[in-house]
Amino acid sequence: xxxxxxxxxxxxxxxxxxxxxxxxxxxxxxxxxxxxxxxxxxxxxxxxxxxxxxxxxxxxxxxxxxxxxxxxxxxxxxxxxxxxxxxxxxxxxxxxxxxxxxxxxxxxxxxxxxxxxxxxxxxxxxxxxxxxxxxxxxxxxxxxxxxxxxxxxxxxxxxxxxxxxxxxxxxxxxxxxxxxxxxxxxxxxxxxxxxxxxxxxxxxxxxxxxxxxxxxxxxxxxxxxxxxxxxxxxxxxxxxxxxxxxxxxxxxxxxxxxxxxxxxxxxxxxxxxxxxxxxxxxxxxxxxxxxxxxxxxxxxxxxxxxxxxxxxxxxxxxxxxxxxxxxxxxxxxxxxxxxxxxxxxxxxxxxxxxxx
Ligand code: SF4
Numbered sequence: 001x002x003x004x005x006x007x008x009x010x011x012x013x014x015x016x017x018x019x020x021x022x023x024x025x026x027x028x029x030x031x032x033x034x035x036x037x038x039x040x041x042x043x044x045x046x047x048x049x050x051x052x053x054x055x056x057x058x059x060x061x062x063x064x065x066x067x068x069x070x071x072x073x074x075x076x077x078x079x080x081x082x083x084x085x086x087x088x089x090x091x092x093x094x095x096x097x098x099x100x101x102x103x104x105x106x107x108x109x110x111x112x113x114x115x116x117x118x119x120x121x122x123x124x125x126x127x128x129x130x131x132x133x134x135x136x137x138x139x140x141x142x143x144x145x146x147x148x149x150x151x152x153x154x155x156x157x158x159x160x161x162x163x164x165x166x167x168x169x170x171x172x173x174x175x176x177x178x179x180x181x182x183x184x185x186x187x188x189x190x191x192x193x194x195x196x197x198x199x200x201x202x203x204x205x206x207x208x209x210x211x212x213x214x215x216x217x218x219x220x221x222x223x224x225x226x227x228x229x230x231x232x233x234x235x236x237x238x239x240x241x242x243x244x245x246x247x248x249x250x251x252x253x254x255x256x257x258x259x260x261x262x263x264x265x266x267x268x269x270x271x272x273x274x275x276x277x278x279x280x281x282x283x284x285x286x287x288x289x290x291x292x293x294x295x296x297x298x299x300x301x302x303x304x305x306x307x308x309x310x311x312x313x314x315x316x317x318x319x320x321x322x323x324x325x326x327x328x329x330x331x332x333x334x335x336x337x338x339x340x341x342x343x344x345x346x347x348x349x350x351x352x353x354x355x356x
Contacts, residue, residue, distance in 0.1 A: 022050065022054075022056055023055065023056055025046060026047070026050070026056040026059060026060065027059075029043050029046070029047065029281075030059060030060065030063045030281075033063065033067070033281045034063070036284075036285050038241065038282065038284060039281055039282055041231075041234045041235065041238055044230075044233075044234035044237055044238070044278060044281075044282055045230045045231055045234045047060055047274075047278045047281070048230035048233055048234060048274070048275065048278055049230050050274070052268065052270045052271045052273075052274045053270060057274050057277075060274065060277045060278060060281065061273060061274065061277040061301060061302040061303065063277075063281070064276070064277035064278070064280035064281055064290070064302055064303030065277075065301055065302060065303045066303075067280055067281070067285075067303065068280055068290050068303040068304070068305045069305075069342075070285075071285055071287070071288040072288045072289070072305045072345075072350070072351075073350075074342070074343050075305070075342075075343050075344065075345035075350070076300070076304075076305040076306065076307070076337045076342040076343065076344055076345065077129040077130070077289070077305065077306050077307075077344075077345050077349055077350070077351060078128050078129060078306075078307055078308075078309060078330050078333040078334055078337070078344065079128055079129055079130040079131070079132060079162070079306065079307075079308050079309070079349065080123040080126070080128040080130075080131055080132065080308065080309040080310070080311075080330055081131075081132035081133075081134055081164065081308050081309070081310050082111075082116075082119045082120075082123075082132075082133065082134065082310065082311045082312040082313075083111075083134045083135065083136075083312050083313040083314070084110060084111050084116055084133055084134065084135050084139065084144060084147055085108065085109065085110040085111065085135050085136055085139045085313070086098070086105060086108065086109050086110075086136075086312075086313035086320065087105070087108035087109075087110075087136050087138070087139070088100040088105055088106060088108070089136040089137055089138060090138065090197070091136075091137045091138075091166075091196060091197050091198055092196065092197045093189065093195065093196040093197075093198070093315075094195045094196070094259065094260055094261045095189075095195065095223045095225075095253050095254075095256070095259075095261050095315075096256070096315040096316075097256045097314075097315055097316065097317060097318050098136050098313070098315050102256055102258075102259045104256060104318050105320075109320075110139070110143075111147070111312070113146070113147050113150040113151075116133070116147045116150065116151050117150055117151055117154045119311055119312065120133075120151045120154060120155060121154055121155070123309070123311075123330065124155055124156065124159050126309070126329070126330040126331070127330065127346070128309060128330050129160065129345055129347070129348060129349040129350075130160035130161070130162050130182075130348070130349040130351075130352055131151075131155070131159060131160065131161055131162065132162045132163070132164050132185060132308070133147070133148055133151065133161070133162070133163055133164065134163075134164035134165070135164075135165050135166075136166075137165075137166035137167075137198075138166070139165075141165070141168075141172060141175075144163075144165060145175055145176070145179050148161070148163070148176075148179045148180065148181065149179050149180065152179060152180035158347070158348050159348065160182050160183075160348045160349045160352050161180055161181050161182060162181060162182065162183050162184060162185060162218070162352060163176050163181045163183075163184045163185075163215075164184065164185040164186075165184070166206075167198070167202045167203060167205070167206040168206050168209055168210065169209055170209045170212050170213055172209075173206075173209045173210045173212070173213035173215060174213045174214075176210075176213070176215060177213050177214050177215055181215060182215070182216060182349075182352045183210075183215045183216035183217060183218060183246060183352040184210050184215050184216075184217055184218070185217075185218050185219070185220075186203070186206055186207050186210060186217055186218075186219060187203075187219045187220050187221075187222055187240075188200055188203040188204055188207075188219075188236070188239065189203075189222060189223065190221070190222065190223065190224060190225075190228050190232060190233075190236060191228075191232075195261065207219070207243060208243070211243065216245075216246040216351075216352045216353060217243065217245050217246060218245055218246040218247045218289065218291070218351065218352065219240050219243075219245045219247070219248055220240070220247075220248060220249045220250060220251050220291055220293070221233060221236045221237055221240060221248065221249070221250040221251070221275065221279055222250065222251040222252075222253075222293070223251055223252065223253035223254070224250060224251065224252045224253060224267055224272065224275060225252070225253040225261065225264050225265070225266070225267065226264055226265050226266070226267050227264050233250075233275060233278075234282075237278065237279050237282040237283075238282060240279070240282075240283070241282050241283050241284060241287070244284065244286055244287060245287060245289075246287075246288075246289055246351045246352050246353070247287060247288070247289020247290060247291050247306055247351045248279050248282075248283055248287060248289070248290065248291070249276060249279055249289070249290045249291030249292050249293075249304060249306065250272060250275040250276045250279045250291075250292060251272070251291070251292055251293040251294075252266060252267045252269075252271075252272040253266060253267075254266070254294065254316040254317075254326065256316075256318065257318065269296050269298045269299070270298055272292065272296075272298070272299060273292075273296075273298040273299050273301070273302035273304075274302065276290065276292045276299050276302045276303060276304050277302040277303050280302075280303040288305075288350065288351055289305060289306045289351035290303050290304050290305055290306065291304060291305075291306035291307070291308075292304035292306075292307070293307070293308055293316075294316075294326065294328065295307035295308070295328050295332070295333050295336045296336065297336055297339050297340045300336060300337055300339075300340035300342055301340045301341075305342065306351065307328070307333040307336065307337065308328070308333070309327065309328050309329050309330040309332075309333050310322045310323070310326075310327035310328065311323045311327060314326065314327055
């Protein structure tokens with residue numbers, strides 16, 4: 001068991017000071033999670049309530065970093081994503097640049113199989129640990145499978161391929177598995193059904209459908225904005241823990257200029273790092289990955305061990321090619337990890353463990 005800054009006796013002696021009480025409670029919670037015990041919803045809310053620039057939060061981030069290193073053998077991963085299409089999407093997630101309602105993109109374009117293969121091979125050459133193919137929710141699923149098979153054929157057998165697509169039945173999920181995907185990214189987003197035109201129940205069912213088909217599911221508490229309460233965040237952390245994902249984590253909302261949600265602003269990188277750290281503490285040890293997006297040193301020192309490089313269309317960007325905008329490259333992601341004292345895994349992802 002690890003000992004933290006303040007002993008119980010010291011804290012009792014200072015009990016008339018509310019800051020001392022908080023520090024004592026933080027200390028107790030860190031000891032509890034140090035034993036591998038899961039924190040309750042109220043305990044998660046207590047940690048989320050702490051000021052991001054407090055001693056308590058720095059202790060939480062340090063402990064999350066320690067646990068992340070313990071469960072991933074000190075090795076961070078860089079995954080890469082590209083979209084096979086760019087199109088206005090009627091699912092109208094208010095935080096997404098593809099949402100029809102946001103009016104950012106009005107024309108539809110799609111990659112040819114050859115273009116998708118070229119992106120995929122470049123990322124493989126760049127040494128990423130997993131490669132994600134994304135499509136908007138209404139992109140024809142059979143076409144997505146066709147392109148995916150072409151991509152799969154062009155890659156080394158050991159390269160981990162992941163799908164980031166809309167809600168699916170077990171039957172469709174099995175087709176993804178057959179096309180050579182090891183897993184998917186799927187999340188119930190914060191205020192799903194309120195800030196999106198999608199159904200929360202269907203999002204959750206898809207997660208279980210993917211798992212039933214033998215696909216590992218990576219997820220995240222996202223996209224966090226200043227309006228989300230600590231109770232909402234705690235509930236989402238607990239939900240992601242409930243299905244033992246390949247990884248969980250936290251990502252802040254990137255404002256799409258001129259949109260309704262952009263008017264609400266953005267949380268700071270430090271606040272995001274706090275949530276990333278608390279998400280780690282809310283996961284069982286069987287979950288070895290803890291992601292954040294966008295990549296940053298504060299996230300990495302708070303226990304994030306997974307970043308994404310991106311090219312092409314990106315739902316957080318207004319540029320058609322995110323590599324000319326917000327997107328990070330595999331190398332820049334690796335250097336952010338190195339600046340934060342993380343080693344980088346070489347070879348296929350260990351977070352997505354299933355063999356294809
Ligand atoms: S997040 Fe996905 S489903 Fe929602 S609007 Fe964007 S592309 Fe469509």
